[in-house]
Amino acid sequence: GDSVTQMEGPVTLSEEAFLTINCTYTATGYPSLFWYVQYPGEGLQLLLKATKADDKGSNKGFEATYRKETTSFHLEKGSVQVSDSAVYFCALSPRRQNSGSRLTFGEGTQLTVNP
Amino acid sequence: EPEVTQTPSHQVTQMGQEVILRCVPISNHLYFYWYRQILGQKVEFLVSFYNNEISEKSEIFDDQFSVERPDGSNFTLKIRSTKLEDSAMYFCASSERVLGEKLFFGSGTQLSVL
Numbered sequence: 001g002d003s004v005t006q007m008e009g010p011v012t013l014s015e016e017a018f019l020t021i022n023c024t025y026t027a028t029g030y031p032s033l034f035w036y037v038q039y040p041g042e043g044l045q046l047l048l049k050a051t052k053a054d055d056k057g058s059n060k061g062f063e064a065t066y067r068k069e070t071t072s073f074h075l076e077k078g079s080v081q082v083s084d085s086a087v088y089f090c091a092l093s094p095r096r097q098n099s100g101s102r103l104t105f106g107e108g109t110q111l112t113v114n115p
Numbered sequence: 116e117p118e119v120t121q122t123p124s125h126q127v128t129q130m131g132q133e134v135i136l137r138c139v140p141i142s143n144h145l146y147f148y149w150y151r152q153i154l155g156q157k158v159e160f161l162v163s164f165y166n167n168e169i170s171e172k173s174e175i176f177d178d179q180f181s182v183e184r185p186d187g188s189n190f191t192l193k194i195r196s197t198k199l200e201d202s203a204m205y206f207c208a209s210s211e212r213v214l215g216e217k218l219f220f221g222s223g224t225q226l227s228v229l
Contacts, residue, residue, distance in 0.1 A: 036220075043119065043206060043220035044158070089158065102171055103150075103218065105158040 002027045006090050006106035013080055013113050021075040021109045023064075023090035031092040033057075033066055033073040034103070038087045047075075047088070080113045087111070117141045121207050121221035128197055128228055136192045136224045138207030147190045148208040148218065149182065151175075158206070164190065197228045 007022040025033065032051045036044040048057030053068035062077045073090060090106040120139040128134050140147050149161040162172045164182055179201075181193045190209075194201055204225050208218040 041222065043121075043222040044208075044218075045220070046217045049217070102148075102160050102163060103158075104160070107157055 002031070002092060002094060002104045004090050004092055004104055004106035006088075006109050008107070008109075010110035010112060013111070015082055015113055015115050016079045017113075019075070019077040019080045019084075019111070021088055021090075021111070023073045023075065023106055025071050025073065025090075025092050027071075027092055027094060027104075029094065030068075031094050033064070034091045034093065035062070035064055035073070035075050036089040036091055036105075038089065038108075040086070044089060080111075082113045082115050085111055085113045117219070119207055119209055119219050119221035121205075121224050123224060124222070125225045126227070128226070130199060130228055131196050134194050134197055134226065136194075136205050136207075136226070138190045138192075138221055139188050140190055140207070140209030141211075141219055142188070144209035144211050144219070146170075146210045146212070146216075147182075147184070148210075149192045150206040150208065150220075151203040152206070152223075153200075153203040161192075194226075197226075199228050202226055202228045 003026045005024050034049045035047040037047045038044045048059040050057040050066035056065045064073050064075045087108045087110050089108045091103045093103050122137045147164040150158050152158045160173050162176045163170045179195050183191050204223045206223045207221045210216040210218045
């Protein structure tokens, strides 16, 4: 079945540091890939997505590229801010009929950015 | 930005009792979902709902669970005869369309079964 594996957390960085959170997946066919973010006390919010190989999703300075050859979708940001402190979830959605928007999530990575 | 609203934010119940978790999806959305996250584990898909019927469910979603859209705005998850292992954060979500569409999540209901 489908699965998503994220790098283990928590991750603690200083402000303006470079961020990478690794994500790899296993799926049949060509899934859509997502990064969701959860700020304290809030629900999950879509951060970015990519729907086909070599697509790059980007939002709020975050980027991730859909790499089919390595089945990866690593999240990166060049300079993190304190306000980026949150839990980040990698997820996939199969593009099979009757699977709708069923998301399979990774474990989540807690990011803390210190001033 | 429009929001998915969940109530209550916390629910405590005794083992064996029935609970109903409530959600108000975004008004023009047509697809509705429940997910849960047991403490320390992954967020897991439970069920999706479209056109007043279940469109997909996971192996977790057994006869203990049911969903309903009782009126034009609410979407509920009922858990009958709760067990200790049902303790989790339950997230409701909705989307305008299906197949890779962006999901909007509520902030969750933390269910504690004692």
